[in-house]
Amino acid sequence: MREYPSDALETRLAARLATLRAEQGLSLDALAERTGISRATLSRLERGEASPTAAMLGRLCTAYGRTLSRLMTEVEDAAPALIPAAAQPCWTDPGSGFRRRIVSPPGGGLRAELLEGTMPPGATLAYDTAPQPGLEHHLWLLDGALELTVDGETHRLSPGDCLRYRLFGPSRFHCPAGSAAARYVLALCPP
Numbered sequence: 144m145r146e147y148p149s150d151a152l153e154t155r156l157a158a159r160l161a162t163l164r165a166e167q168g169l170s171l172d173a174l175a176e177r178t179g180i181s182r183a184t185l186s187r188l189e190r191g192e193a194s195p196t197a198a199m200l201g202r203l204c205t206a207y208g209r210t211l212s213r214l215m216t217e218v219e220d221a222a223p224a225l226i227p228a229a230a231q232p233c234w235t236d237p238g239s240g241f242r243r244r245i246v247s248p249p250g251g252g253l254r255a256e257l258l259e260g261t262m263p264p265g266a267t268l269a270y271d272t273a274p275q276p277g278l279e280h281h282l283w284l285l286d287g288a289l290e291l292t293v294d295g296e297t298h299r300l301s302p303g304d305c306l307r308y309r310l311f312g313p314s315r316f317h318c319p320a321g322s323a324a325a326r327y328v329l330a331l332c333p334p
Contacts, residue, residue, distance in 0.1 A: 152234070155218035157191035163207045164189070178202040179271075196238040201270040210274045210331060212256045216248035239266040241316075246328075256331040262289070265320035273310040277334035282306045287325035290317040300327075309334070 164174055164185075175182040180199055187193040195203070197211075204211050215232060226247060233244045240263040247257035262268070264287075282291065284300040291298050292315040293308050300306060318325040 152218065152232075153191050153194060156195075156214075157189055159214065159218050160203065161189040163203075167207065169206075174203075174206060177206045194237045197236040197241055197243075197268050198238070198270065201268075201274065204274040205270075205272050208275060210249075210256065210278065210333075211243070212245050212258060212331065213249055215245055216250055236268070239263075239268055241266055241268055249333075254333050258329045258331070260316075260325075260327050260329060262287075262316060262318035262325040264318055264322055264324060267315065267317045269313070269315040271313055273312065273314075275333055276311050278310045279332040279334065280306075280308050280310055281330040283328045283330075285326045285328060287323040288319050289325040289327060290319065291315070292317075 164171075169177075171182045171185050174180075174185055178185075178199075180188075180202060184193065184199075188195050188199070200211055200214065204214055207214070209217075215234060231244050231246055232248075233242060235242045242261040244259040244261075245256070246259055247253075247255070249256050282289075282300070283305045284302055286302055289300045291300060291306060292313075293306075293310065294312045294314075298306050316325075
């Protein structure tokens, strides 16, 4: 798995976040109101002075109407048809230790995405809303245990289980403490 040098990824991500805000004609104050992220933090993120957490990126992606994977591919060169494992971009959430590998990004006329997620025991990721209402998810748990709450309903997954749903509201991923790390494959397809 390729792990981006933090400075290269952070620099490209910061620049893309600033560009998206400018493209939508949003002030820092307006974006802060939409996302619940302080103006000062947004400014530091766009200057590359702070690393965003998964929750922050989730709120920003919602504001910009894109998935996290799409945002990450926008800071990359165009994806080829064959994506060797060593070339699949990885990102680690500095807050929770959650690791996301983009196995197959959208692009080249293809809309679906394939991700691998790994959550350490005790980690929780919560998203206030769907980045795109109605986004289709197919989550297949490979290892560990995962509690996934979608629109208020909690599902407890064991290895081999697959949860299929369309996301319209909040979601919460939790790997119970004392269990092995939760490793899963997530297929996403825009509505």
